[in-house]
Amino acid sequence: MHSIDEAIGVMPGWQLDLLQMSPGRLNYSLSLIQLGMIQIFRERADKMLLKRGLSWPGSLVLSFLVNAEGTAWLSGHEVDPDVCLMVDGQFLPEILTPRSLDLVYVAIDRNWLAAQLSLRGFDGLANYIRAYSSIAMWHAETAAFSRCLSGLLSETTCAGSASLNSIGSSAQDYVADILLNVITSARKVEVVSDTSNKLIIDKARRLMLRDCSHVPTVTKVAAHLGISRRHLQTCFNNSVGLPATEFIRAERLNMVRKALIQARREKRGAIIGDIAAQWGFWHLSRFAADYRDMFAELPSETLRPGENADVRSKMKNTSQIG
Incomplete structure (x- = not known):
């Protein structure tokens, strides 16, 4: 795999x-x-x-x-x-x-x-x-x-x-x-x-990801959009099958992971806490636990260089033809 x-x-x-x-x-x-x-x-x-x-x-x-x-x-x-x-x-x-x-x-x-x-x-x-x-x-x-x-x-x-x-x-x-x-x-x-619910959640996602140094609550985002918190939650459930907070947290965790992978590829130093904070994760022990739950590894394991060398070789040999 x-x-x-x-x-x-x-x-x-x-x-x-x-x-x-x-x-x-x-x-x-x-x-x-x-x-x-x-x-x-x-x-x-x-x-x-x-x-x-x-x-x-x-x-x-x-x-x-x-x-x-x-x-x-x-x-x-x-x-x-x-x-x-x-x-x-x-x-x-x-x-x-x-x-x-x-x-x-x-x-x-x-x-x-x-x-x-x-x-x-x-x-x-x-x-x-x-x-x-x-x-x-x-x-x-x-x-x-x-x-x-x-x-x-x-x-x-x-x-x-x-x-x-x-x-x-x-x-x-x-x-x-x-x-x-x-x-x-x-x-x-x-x-x-796009359904009307999808259009609403996309507006909410832009607001919640626009400035991740200060991620607004679902309640504040709903108020900004002129709808109730319950209606916004319903829009998420009816558009992606996930609650708003769960969906947005998963997006932000993936953005951290992408930044760590990029740092690993470029072989440059990266401070995990700084990257996490850029995406709204200020409590580092809680962030590390959420990250491990999502990706089954710690942020430091993602950042460690060289661990995917065998994967790269396998991909070149078996997955691209012609």
Whole structure:
């Protein structure tokens, strides 16, 4: 299994931010195959993650659930496990994953995919893809499509890059046909946009993370937004399935972790207490306990250099193909 910060390094063209949102030692893996213009990823995690960032310009990302335990959230909506999600890769919407996840997702050029749909006589769907950022699609064959894509990725990963190169354009055409079948066989297609609850919690999060040297209480943030504390808590529960304080604390702990990892990579000295204070953690013993509960290690262990050398080597050898 691989740490999140190392896994992201094998995603060419992506700038992805993954935050661990549920406590415990995270087991995470990511594998990739590149087929011309198409990237296929398989991601496994046993903790809830908050995913945000962007893929390469002009890309469209389609996700296929292989297996999951718990609820995923996108734009304030609970994600139906039978849904294939299609989102704008250049401006990826935030998604909160289930507590256990096995997912295949595919990045492809949006305009090329829309043009292929038009060539097949699906101008309406092509225009839909060009016009909207996030789309949900329901159809009866979600599991079959997931198996096809995950099977292709497993086979090429086991066979190695030489086998993949021998497949050539036929593999790219095969995957493109799967994606076109997914879109054209959907029994229902809907645009996904932020709920009113999600818009409210995003305003609250900006206020609570704007100046972490003085993190306002949920009560004060609710008053600033002109709503009750109870209503703000309800917005969080209905948008991400977590209480406000728990969600914000997890975000801030992840920001500390990112800063410690950056200091480790740059081999520069860092004072843990100073970094913690920048993100609103003033009681250092309590912070260390919260950090250990969330990541199953102390801040000093995150900062210790050299501990991920074997992970880096393994990622280069097994996770990037093509």
